[in-house]
Amino acid sequence: MSAVVHTGMSSDDYICGDRITKHYAGQAVLRDVSLSVAPGTVLGLIGRNGAGKTTLIRILLGLEQPSRGRAFAFGQPSLGLTDAAKQRIGYVAQHPDAFAWMHVSDMLEFVGRQYPRWDGKFAELSLARWKIPPERRLASLSPGERQRVALIRALAVNPDLLVLDEPAAALDPVARRDLLREIVARAAESGTTVFFSTHIVSDLERVASRVVFLHDHRIVVDAVLDDLAETHARLSVPAGSAALPASRIPGEVSRRPQPDGSITLVIARSRGADWPGIVTAPGARLDALNLEDLFIEVAR
Secondary structure, three states: OEEEEOOOOOOOOOEEEEEEEEOOEEEEEEHHHHHHHEEOOEEEEOOOOOOOHHHHHHHOOOOOOOOEEEEEEEOOEEEOOOOOHHHOEEEEEEOOOOOOOOOOOHHHHHHHHOOOOOOOOHHHHHHHHOOOOOOOOOOOOOOOHHHHHHHHHHHHHHEEEEEEEEEOOOOOOHOOOOHHHHHHHHHHHHHHHEEEOOOOOHHHHHHHEEEEEEEEEEEEEEEHHHHHHHHEEEEEEEOOOOOOOOOOOOOOEEEEEEEOOOEEEEEOOOOOOOOOOHHOOOOEEEEEEHHHHHHHHOOO
C-alpha cells in the first residue's frame, strides 16, 4: 500500500468511510476501504470503469448500505442523515435521470424549496450561460445538457460538500473544461469541499488537491497531488536480481513482470522518507511518476 494522507477519521471530516466492504451476488465490489475528506479539500477519486467508484460514493452518502464497515457525513451515520445534514450536500449522479418528466424551470423551483440556501439567481444565470431553455423537459435534453442541469441544481443549493460522480462523462472537451472551471471557481469562492470521481486523468489534474486511486476494489494510492512526483516512483529491477524478494516490499503498490524477465514496481513513501533499500541494488532504476504514468502502471 502507498502512504496514506488521511489515516484516521475525525469528527471534523465532512465525509468518511471506515473499512467499507461491499458484495453483490457474492462478488466483491469494495474491499476494506477507508477514506476521509476534510473541509476545504478538492478530492479526485480515480479508477477504471468498474473499480467501485460509484458504489463507494453511494455508500458514503447513505444511498446504499455496505456489507461491512461504516460511513459518516458531517459526523452522522450516512444511513441516518438528518434533513439539515442533507441540505449541506450537493450531489450529481453519474446518470442524472431524476425528474425527467418535469420542465427544467419547474424542477429547479421544486428542488429550491427544499434548500434554505438556494440561489435561484445563480440557477437562472447558469441556464442562460449554458444555453439551456428552462421550458424544456429534462427528458428531451441531451445527456450533456442533463448533466449541466444536474450540476446547476447541485451548486445552487450552496453546498458545504459537493459530490460529483463522473461529472464530465457525457460532455465534449470544451464543455468539460467549462464544468471543471466552474467547480474550481466555486471551491475557491465559497470554500466548498469537493469530492468527485473520474477515469479521465487530465480532469483530475486540473482541479484536485488530493487524489485517491481505487483499483481492484481497494484504495492503492492516497496522496496530495503536488507531492506525487516525490512520494511515488517506478522501480525497474533486472531479471534474476537477488535483491527483490518474492513477497511485497515496504511501500509496494503494484508489481508487473516484463517480457525480458525484469520486474517493474510502483513504490510509495511518505514525503521526506527514504526509499526502500532495493533502489540501490545493482541494475535497479528509479523513475519519477506523474499521475498519468501512475494510472497506467497500476491499472493496466
